[in-house]
Amino acid sequence: MIYSKKIYLGILIFIILLISPFLASLGKANVPPVPSLDTPVINAMAVKQCVEPTEYMKDYHMQLLYKWRDEYVREGNMIYVNSRGQKYTISLEKTCLKCHSNEEQFCQKCHTYAGVKLYCWECHQK
Amino acid sequence: MKFLSSLLVVLALTFIAWFGVGVLKLYAVFGIGIPYLALIIFAIGFTNRLLQLEQNNPENSPGTKKLTARRLLELLYFRSFFGNIKMKRQESKEESGPSNWFWAGVYIFFGALLIILIRHLRLFLNPVPSFIQGLETIDSFLTIGFPHNVIYITDIVFIVALAVIVLRSIYSSFMKNTSASLSYVPLFLLLGSALSGIIMVYYWRVDIVSVKELGMGLVTFRPFIPTNEGSILFIHIFLVSSLLVYLAMSSRKPMYQWSTSENEANIG
Numbered sequence: 001m002i003y004s005k006k007i008y009l010g011i012l013i014f015i016i017l018l019i020s021p022f023l024a025s026l027g028k029a030n031v032p033p034v035p036s037l038d039t040p041v042i043n044a045m046a047v048k049q050c051v052e053p054t055e056y057m058k059d060y061h062m063q064l065l066y067k068w069r070d071e072y073v074r075e076g077n078m079i080y081v082n083s084r085g086q087k088y089t090i091s092l093e094k095t096c097l098k099c100h101s102n103e104e105q106f107c108q109k110c111h112t113y114a115g116v117k118l119y120c121w122e123c124h125q126k
Numbered sequence: 127m128k129f130l131s132s133l134l135v136v137l138a139l140t141f142i143a144w145f146g147v148g149v150l151k152l153y154a155v156f157g158i159g160i161p162y163l164a165l166i167i168f169a170i171g172f173t174n175r176l177l178q179l180e181q182n183n184p185e186n187s188p189g190t191k192k193l194t195a196r197r198l199l200e201l202l203y204f205r206s207f208f209g210n211i212k213m214k215r216q217e218s219k220e221e222s223g224p225s226n227w228f229w230a231g232v233y234i235f236f237g238a239l240l241i242i243l244i245r246h247l248r249l250f251l252n253p254v255p256s257f258i259q260g261l262e263t264i265d266s267f268l269t270i271g272f273p274h275n276v277i278y279i280t281d282i283v284f285i286v287a288l289a290v291i292v293l294r295s296i297y298s299s300f301m302k303n304t305s306a307s308l309s310y311v312p313l314f315l316l317l318g319s320a321l322s323g324i325i326m327v328y329y330w331r332v333d334i335v336s337v338k339e340l341g342m343g344l345v346t347f348r349p350f351i352p353t354n355e356g357s358i359l360f361i362h363i364f365l366v367s368s369l370l371v372y373l374a375m376s377s378r379k380p381m382y383q384w385s386t387s388e389n390e391a392n393i394g
Contacts, residue, residue: 006194011173018169021250021345028252030348032339055354059331114334115254117263 033113036105041098051080051088051095065092092124129296132310136318136365143364148357156360157340158349164367171374228294235287238280241265242320245280249341281324288317312376315369322362330358 016023042048050057052064071077072090080088089095100106111118146152245262248254266276292313326332336352337359343350352359 007176011176014172014176015169018165021247024251025342025345028346030339030342030346030350032335032350055333058333058335063331110335112254113252114338115248115259115262116334117259 033109035107035109036102038105039099039101041101045099050099051082053083056083065096068092092120129292129310129314132314135311136314139315139365139368140318140322140361143361144357146364147360151353153351153353153360154349156364157351158344160367161344161363164370168370168374171371175374231287231290234283235291238284238287241280242278242284245278249338250345252338252342278327281320281327285317285320285324288313288320292317312369312372315365315372319362319365319369322358322365326358326362330356332356332359 037048052060057064068080068090071080078090080090082088097103107118110116143156147156241261244258245265248258248262251258265278265280268277268279292310295310295313332355333352336350336355339350340352342348
């Protein structure tokens with residue numbers, strides 16, 4: 001079977017498209033982002049723990065925020081009881097951001113890495 | 127009930143991935159080995175298929191120019207789904223009607239799939255290019271319907287289109303007579319891949335940073351194995367890998383040969 005030159009061009013384009021993510025990452029290291037916990041409030045804490053366990057917060061923080069939004073705005077409930085039985089005030093600015101006051105070094109680190117846009121500030125004021 | 131055997135095959139694959147990761151803890155096999163292997167098989171198999179495209183009858187060939195034009199029309203326009211004849215020459219309107227709707231559906235289906243694939247590049251490119259970020263933002267701007275989450279428009283469109291394709295092929299007599307018993311496997315693989323992906327966004331959430339570390343590990347050849355993520359991530363990867371292998375190895379003829387006259391000159 002004799003192939004025309006065009007099919008080789010086609011194959012070349014296909015292969016380049018397929019390996020383009022590999023080409024774009026040539027020589028790059030696989031460095032995950034490290035969100036910084038270095039804020040005055042966190043440094044002053046005796047036991048450094050978030051509202052819920054870290055693993056849960058990593059996967060479900062947005063679900064928790066949605067839950068808080070509905071509880072506060074729609075049901076008027078201002079207190080959240082976590083899995084350890086501790087009570088927290090439902091507030092992005094007064095609870096979450098009190099400790100995590102370093103948005104650039106905390107939130108944005110992972111959000112930029114994973115390409116997930118933050119839209120807190122479309123409603124909330126900084 | 128031809129689709130049942132295909133459904134069983136895909137369910138078995140899902141079970142294998144769940145068992146391999148959830149019980150046997152073979153994270154490296156399902157997270158790194160299988161994706162690499164699937165990509166290599168896909169590259170070789172698809173190249174082979176591209177070469178098969180070239181095999182046309184030289185005695186009755188329409189010539190490279192016409193052939194190229196036809197293939198471009200097929201690739202960019204899905205000509206064979208459009209009845210493969212010009213609208214003006216269609217004799218009865220009834221014939222052209224349903225196939226036009228199907229053609230539109232095919233366009234939407236592949237369009238949604240393309241956008242979904244491009245969106246996934248955010249997990250394999252660091253930093254995320256702005257056009258992928260933009261696509262992500264546009265695709266996920268709706269939040270109505272699911273009260274607690276964003277919806278990807280393309281996810282919904284893709285699942286609906288896929289459901290239509292599956293139901294259409296189960297109920298339409300044409301497909302019933304022509305389809306082999308395992309011809310639903312790619313459809314169910316697509317459905318399984320899409321559903322496992324959607325489940326990760328809405329129900330059993332995974333740490334997206336670990337997922338991207340896995341993806342970046344694959345493209346930089348510096349593997350990272352997320353061991354504290356749910357099996358659902360590995361089921362998703364395994365089903366997509368299976369689909370790639372299917373696309374490379376299936377005995378189906380290339381798309382262009384669905385219409386017999388595709389590689390031949392017009393007669394008369």
